[in-house]
Amino acid sequence: MGIAIFCLILGFIIGYLFRDSRKETNAPNTKARPNTRNVYLSYNERQRAKLQHYSDADRIRELNLxxxxxxxxxxxxxHQFQHELLxxxxxxxxxxxxxxYPIAIFEYRDGSKELKVQDVEDGIxxxxxxxILSSDAIAEDYLFMKNNNSARK
Known part of the structure; x- marks a missing residue:
C-alpha cells in the first residue's frame, strides 16, 4: 500500500515537472471577435453596426440570455411590428x-411598478x-413611430 501511494505521488511530481519543461506550441488565436474598429464610420454605418452580430452563435446567445x-x-x-425586423x-x-436600418429601440427592465419612458439616441x-405593460402601450408607440416617419418624408 505504501509503495502504491509513493508511486502515485512520484507520478504527479514527474508529470508536473514534465508539463513545465515542454515547449509551448503556437496555439491558435482563441479570440473570436476582432478588436479593431474603424473609427471613421459614417452615421449610417454606425447605425447599421448596432444591429450586426459577429456570428449566428452570438445571435443565438443573445436570445438565450x-x-x-x-x-x-x-x-x-x-406581434405589433409584423412588417419590420426585430x-x-x-x-x-x-x-x-x-x-x-434601425427605426426604433425598445428596452425592457424587470420591475414591480409599471413605467414607460421615451428618449432619443442618435436620432432614433x-x-x-x-x-409588463399591455400591448396597448406598444401599439401607441407604434402609431407614434408611424406618425413621425410620415412627418419626416
Missing amino acids: LSPNESKFMRLLQ IIKDRRFYIADQDR PVFIYKA
Whole structure:
C-alpha cells in the first residue's frame, strides 16, 4: 500500500515537472471577435453596426440570455411590428426596416411598478419599459413611430 501511494505521488511530481519543461506550441488565436474598429464610420454605418452580430452563435446567445419577461415582451413586439425586423442585441430590441436600418429601440427592465419612458439616441426613438405593460402601450408607440416617419418624408 505504501509503495502504491509513493508511486502515485512520484507520478504527479514527474508529470508536473514534465508539463513545465515542454515547449509551448503556437496555439491558435482563441479570440473570436476582432478588436479593431474603424473609427471613421459614417452615421449610417454606425447605425447599421448596432444591429450586426459577429456570428449566428452570438445571435443565438443573445436570445438565450433573455429572461422570461423579456421573452414575453419580445413576443408582444413581434406581434405589433409584423412588417419590420426585430433584432436583439445587448438586451435591447431594435426595430429595423427591410434594409436593416434601425427605426426604433425598445428596452425592457424587470420591475414591480409599471413605467414607460421615451428618449432619443442618435436620432432614433428609444422606448424604455419597466414591468409588463399591455400591448396597448406598444401599439401607441407604434402609431407614434408611424406618425413621425410620415412627418419626416
